[in-house]
Amino acid sequence: MSLVVVGSVAFDSVETPQETRENVLGGSAVYFSYAASFFTGVRLAGVVGEDWPPEHTHLLRGRNIDLAGLQTVPGGKTFRWRGRYLADMNSRETKELHLNVMENFNPVLPDHYRRCPFLFLANGSTDIQLKVLDQCPGATLAVADTMDHWIASQRDLIDEMLRRIDGLVLNDTEAKLLTGEQNLVTAGKRTLEFGPRFVVIKKGEHGAMFFSKHECYVLPAFPTAHVVDPTGAGDSFAGGMMGYLAQQREFDPEHLKLALAYGILTASFTVEGFGLDGLIAISRDDIERRMTEYRKMLSF
Ligand code: AMP
Numbered sequence: 127m128s129l130v131v132v133g134s135v136a137f138d139s140v141e142t143p144q145e146t147r148e149n150v151l152g153g154s155a156v157y158f159s160y161a162a163s164f165f166t167g168v169r170l171a172g173v174v175g176e177d178w179p180p181e182h183t184h185l186l187r188g189r190n191i192d193l194a195g196l197q198t199v200p201g202g203k204t205f206r207w208r209g210r211y212l213a214d215m216n217s218r219e220t221k222e223l224h225l226n227v228m229e230n231f232n233p234v235l236p237d238h239y240r241r242c243p244f245l246f247l248a249n250g251s252t253d254i255q256l257k258v259l260d261q262c263p264g265a266t267l268a269v270a271d272t273m274d275h276w277i278a279s280q281r282d283l284i285d286e287m288l289r290r291i292d293g294l295v296l297n298d299t300e301a302k303l304l305t306g307e308q309n310l311v312t313a314g315k316r317t318l319e320f321g322p323r324f325v326v327i328k329k330g331e332h333g334a335m336f337f338s339k340h341e342c343y344v345l346p347a348f349p350t351a352h353v354v355d356p357t358g359a360g361d362s363f364a365g366g367m368m369g370y371l372a373q374q375r376e377f378d379p380e381h382l383k384l385a386l387a388y389g390i391l392t393a394s395f396t397v398e399g400f401g402l403d404g405l406i407a408i409s410r411d412d413i414e415r416r417m418t419e420y421r422k423m424l425s426f
Contacts, residue, residue, distance in 0.1 A: 134250050135156055136205045137204050151182050295367075296325075362395075367388060
């Protein structure tokens with residue numbers, strides 16, 4: 127079962143205490159798609175400039191990622207982001223953000239995208255996320271991500287989006303900003319009052335919390351000592367989670383809990399390599415082997 131994602135497609139420059147790399151393939155929709163491709167076919171919608179090299183297209187197509195919805199702007203430059211991680215590898219600062227072709231991005235989804243029942247609105251401007259929702263009225267599971275920048279600058283649009291989606295994925299600081307609550311359990315429950323049927327709060331190396339009307343639980347991250355580059359961990363989490371749900375064609379509480387675990391495990395591979403390298407190095411079997419270890423770790 128296919129899954130549609132709309133989000134950023136980027137050239138990232140990433141500085142970690144060990145290493146700096148310039149203009150590596152990244153963006154929320156790219157990490158999401160690659161992670162989800164271990165589970166299902168993915169249809170990516172986004173925008174790039176004329177500087178987009180054909181090898182990136184080949185890499186993504188090779189993963190069964192449909193790029194019919196990826197627009198190329200003649201003469202335009204692809205979105206660029208530069209981030210720097212502090213010594214703990216958890217905190218990061220955005221040093222540069224150049225929207226470039228994303229600034230005037232008008233998503234127009236191909237017809238076969240509009241019929242997809244599973245939709246993920248990856249991190250990006252809220253007005254774009256709403257335009258995509260308008261084009262997919264039949265989506266049976268629409269889930270969104272957002273970030274502090276949009277919560278602070280597009281609050282009215284965020285509120286509208288929350289009324290229209292089924293699930294929201296966001297990190298702990300964003301949940302606090304959205305609700306004004308410092309306690310994460312309270313913040314998760316408050317977020318449900320804005321509309322979504324479930325909310326996932328990502329806590330980086332501390333795992334993820336799940337909230338719905340009847341449930342509230344936390345799953346730990348898969349412990350790894352080998353953290354090379356955390357960029358894209360959140361998007362890979364969402365890709366693993368939504369990819370599993372789309373593959374199963376189910377999103378009842380049992381499947382949602384397993385999907386959260388698959389998201390956590392997929393993200394654990396992302397952080398073990400620079401950029402997409404951690405995901406490029408693995409297969410679905412590696413994820414399943416880690417799932418066996420994770421289940422053992424959690425049984426007592
Ligand atoms: P994550 O580490 O999961 O938060 O995702 C990092 C990715 O998000 C990078 O590849 C960036 O290119 C992308 N990104 C950073 N800032 C933004 C933004 N404001 N809008 C959309 N994508 C962004």
